[in-house]
Amino acid sequence: MSLNRPIIDLDEGWAQMEIGIAKLKRILADEPRVSFVSDEYMHLYTTIYNMCTQKSPHDYSQQLYDKYRGAFDDYVTFTKHGEFLLRELVLRWKNHKVMVRWLCRFFHYLDRYFITRRSLPALKSVGWESFKTLAFDELKATVTTILITMVDKDRDGQIIDRTLVKNVLDIYIELGHDPARNQSAPDPPYEKDFEDAFRQGTIDYYSKKAQTWIVEDTCPEYMLKAEMCLQKEKERVAHYLHSSTEPKLMEAAQGELLARHIDQILKKENSGCKVLLCNEKVEDLSRMFRLFSRIKDGLPPVSKTFQEHVNEVGMSLLKQAVDAAASKKNEKRDVVSALELDYVRKILDLHDKYMAYVINSFQNHTLFHKALKEAFEVVCNKDVAGCTSAELFASYCDSILRKGGIEKLSDEAIEGNLEKARKKLGRRLLFDKNGNDELERSLLAKLKQYFGGQFTSKMEGMLTDIILAKDNQTKYEKYISRNPELHPSVDLSVQVLTTGYWPTYKSSEINLPSEMVKCVEVFKGFYQSVTKYRKMNWIYSLGNCNIIGRFELKPIELIVTTYQGALLLLFNESERLSFSEIVTQLNLSEDDTVRVLHSLSCGKYKILNKEPNSRTISPNDVFEFNHKFTDKMRRIKVQLPPSDEKKKVIDDVNKDRRFAIDAALVRIMKSRKIMTHQNLVAECVEQLSRMFKPDIKMIKRRIEDLITREYLERDKDSANSYRYLA
Template identity: 60%
Template sequence: MNMYGKQCIMFDEGWSIMETGISKLKTILDGNEETSFKSEEYMVLYTNIYNMCVQKPPYEYSQELYDKYQECIKEYIGDRVLPTLGVKHNEFMLRELVKRWSNHKVMVRWLSRFFHYLDRYFVTRRSLPSLKEAGLTCFRDLVYEEMKSKARDAVITMINQEREGEQIDRALLKNVIDMFVEIGMGSMDYYENDFQDAMLIDTSSYYSRKASNWIVKDSCPDYMLKAEECLNKEKERVSYYLHSSSETILLEKVQNELLVVHTNQLLEKEHSGICILLKNDKVGDISRMYRLFHKISKGLEPVANLFKQHVSSEGMVLVQQVEDAVGNKAGNAAGAQEQSFVRKVIELHDKYLAYVNNCFLNDTLIHKALKEAFEGFCNKVVVGSSCAELLASYCDDILKKGGSQKLSDEVIEETLEKVVILLAYISEKDLFAEFYRKKLSRRLLFDRSANDDHERFILTKLKQQCGAQFTSKMEGMITDLTLAKENQNHFQEYLSNNPSASPGMDLTVTVLTTGFWPVYKSSDLRLPAEMVKCVEVFKEFYQTKTKSRKLTWIYSLGTCNIKGNFEQKPIELVMGTYQAAVLLLFNDADRLSYSDIKTQLNLVDEDLVRLLMSLSCAKYKILNKTPNTRSVSPNDSFEFNSKFTDRMRRIKIPLPSVDEKKKVVEDVEKDRRYNIDASLVRIMKSRKVLGYQQLVMECVEQLSSLFKPDIKLIKKRIEDLITRDYLERDGENPNLFKYLA
């Protein structure tokens, strides 16, 4: 008897009550009982367990009930489950397995409710597996371990059937795979070890066979279509029945077999590889290539390398074309070819930048490949000229009046913007700046600029690309011209207020700020009296404006309009100041020798020969030369050609062009020496002590945005700074330098 006076329930008696409920549960699971447990039935079974567990020892049956709970599950598995599974195969076996797993979960759920009191106290106190865990472990040990290999193989077979286009029962596969997951009771080990590993090996094998066949018979676009379709279907497969954790590793396996293994063979296919696709503007295929390869670790590297090689070779073709076209043609033809070359380079950049932005979604690796390709051929010498010079000439042609390209304002600005983008690839940006400044000065001083807005537009773009210092002188030049016009208006007012100061002719003077403009050659030209008076008048005016500024006259940039009184008709001659000075000498003499002209004008031979060539040996023979040869020599003599005439009443007498390239390059090299010196001093001033390698590296880095410094030149400049007491070598380590304040 217990303390409440109730009679103890003996184990056999209590268990016979439980057997009634368990028997009904088995009948329900077999599908022979439609009604579930009523609440009264459930309470009888629950209370029975409760009573058997709370009795005093030796009638407290918790351990026995816990053991009996597992025993009855195992018995059911042995009697009802394993026999039915053993006789079925493939898909039928999977259906039975899913059904039995589902039934088992129902059985465990009901039994653990009946035995719930065990879970609340006994299991917790003894740290035993819960009823649910113990129940599922029974299935795992007896059914799952027996059937897992067959189930895995059957599932893999069905997956491969689906890959081959057959219809399969996806819901069935999902249920089987869910069993692999659930059997781990929170751990993915069973799913991964018993199913996923084998499935991945089979997947690799499957796609390896497919790829070996496709890579031989399919073109690159066709192969990529198949690869993309396979990857999409595998992703879809995961969403339908595989566990989501499989997606990444499964797709990696497929990518590896279809793409990684065959990367080079695919991309370099002779008639359909990436180069052919780029050449034929196959935008869709290139986009697909990016979609496929960017998902692979380092997958875009071979794509980027081939992209770079292709763009480089296209660029070198343009270089070779212009070399071949120029050949032995005259200068004007060469100029046209150079303009055409820059235009084609811009078109090439437009084409491949569109690929980078649209097909490769501005991927940094592909962008770098484009940059390196253009840097390669944009720093080649093309028909004797650097690309820095060619770009400056191209801009000049667009911006000057009467240029070869007749473009709308919108197209001009677009084109200028593209030129500035190309400039980013040029290593000698300082050389471009000097050529550009030289040509800008000619456009401004000789009124050849077609549009001030365009001039300012490109300077804004250059400033954004290269910094304010890059364009400061150029902006100063444009501002100078505005101030010069105001100055000229003030000069006209001065003359109208001082009639006695009249220069005797129309005079326009452009005053420039020395630091902004290129260095021009100034000579001690002995001006004719008419011109001397002009200079004096302007000097007097300018002194009323400022006393602190000194005027240096650059006669080589001046132009004169003089009237030639020829026998047939007077003709207005437009020419340079030097040419006008020569002709004005013939107002006082019929014939002058070479040495007479040289003495009177105080000119050097080099300048005088050019002047006399333009006036006596070129298109317009204003002077007759004796002897009548095509070149000028010191023994020649000259007289005014009074019989000269032309159908025009106003003609321009050009001077033979001078190759200014050498001078520009010399100026740039001189500036580079100054820049290197300044950089070295800046670095040493902040660091105080620095090793040779580090100093050179920092100097190169500082100046790389403007030009690529030559290491030998840096070494020379370091030596020069040592001799000028800016730096000194360390006494013990000759590769260590100290800054001398």
């Protein structure tokens, strides 16, 4: 290799580079039969290399770095408008990235040495910044306005080019990322130049819609529209918005559709919350709960309305009983008693009715339990014909138990009522740590005096078991302290129950983790040393435990059932476990496993990640420990869903799908105005197939429902076609 390499002058060398750059632009413009050959590429690379490695004053590294930046200046001019401007922007950005990639290859020597030594922005970053400064910053306000207009058209049911919207938004996102350092730039364009304006656009759009709907529609119609809109906004994120937009978008939409109009929705004349309660519109009440649970302080007004309604109905029953007793005051006492006991029956039926609302429509929420309790406290603290509610309920119990009493019930019904009382007592004794044993004993003593020892014998035995359990626990702890070699790695508390006294509890055999097995074995040894004539059967379904979850951000104490704890401890040995592996290792029934996995992966606390991500548990699912889980509390209780949770979740999914089908049908018909049944069903299936496989029968039912609600009508000229009603 010759050491006397000829000097390349700056103007001479850059003239050669300009020829190469001009050819690159022709290639990007899709001129036919224009391409680079390897010799041309090597010549351009070598030219830059030579100009950067010449001795001073002929080292032109800095000048070439500046000229590289200027190479993009005349490439980023735009002439089109509207959606055509967006298409041109997408094409230019695509070509610009290709151009940056090629020029980075030509100027690669700068990146390797000159830029590294001077700590200058890398060539790729300079190329990105050139497009942003020379093109994007000039157009961003116009482009953002066009995008928001297109989204509003999408919201109105018009067909837009969603791929185009996504491609443009990808430019915002890419320009907010430094490609050389692989990190986000300060004030990323997506957040600063699009997201803020889009959020305000969303507020403006739904503000106008809500003001119209709140006047024109009934409460159920308004809520259905709001729910459909919120569902479509979620879909919108999946189609073309960045996932980080979802919480801000939903907050804006929910604020305008729900939070701003909560009083108007709840108190809507002839269709508000009280009317829905009076007319037993369970489905609409469920929708109301789902919607208002999304917004801050949304549920208290609903629970207050529920409480007021229950109180009014209860007070109405009370007034009827008082009036009836007053009209019969001169008649026989047993006639009056019959009226009073009829009132008790109605009150009990009323409580059962609204408890069903709390459990089903209001998803067992504590606010509604509290509202129901306080409403009945007001009613039950009133007297009827000189008798307190306590006396009336005591008389009612007496009539159930007394042979030949007023309340004629079968033996099975009486036994059922008693079993309910015993189960309630069992739950209080086992799980209410703040319960008052003295009050329980005092009540049992009175019941024993009134009804006899046989009536209270089992319940007295339950109380005795609880007292003995406390003594046993003290003895167990002393036993452990005397035998430190037996001390298990975790603390254990056990309640020994006498089989004949307590209700029957479901028990499943389960393969306990080694930590729990040692605890059980040590307690068995202790108990055999105390008594040799009693056999122990462990009821793991009633157990609970506290375990520490060591997550990335902080450790969190988890209060879980024995089943949940045993399942979580499996992940100490394996990062990922399939559903079938969990069932096999725990030796737990599939139904119980589904309930436990649902509580840990689909409920409020996502302690396990599930694949695929859905609201139901299936045998094909795979689970892994969620190391990124966190919560503002350092101690949380993970509730286990009721045994019918699987069916409930499926029902919820079907409800959600029904709303999605409604939204798709309305959107299609709004844009097409008239369609045949076959075409409408086919297009609905096509639109929804990205989310789930819709059931054809369900689509037919939703069409009929939309006709009933006057969103659609059958075409008078063609019975197999539908028309959209504005």
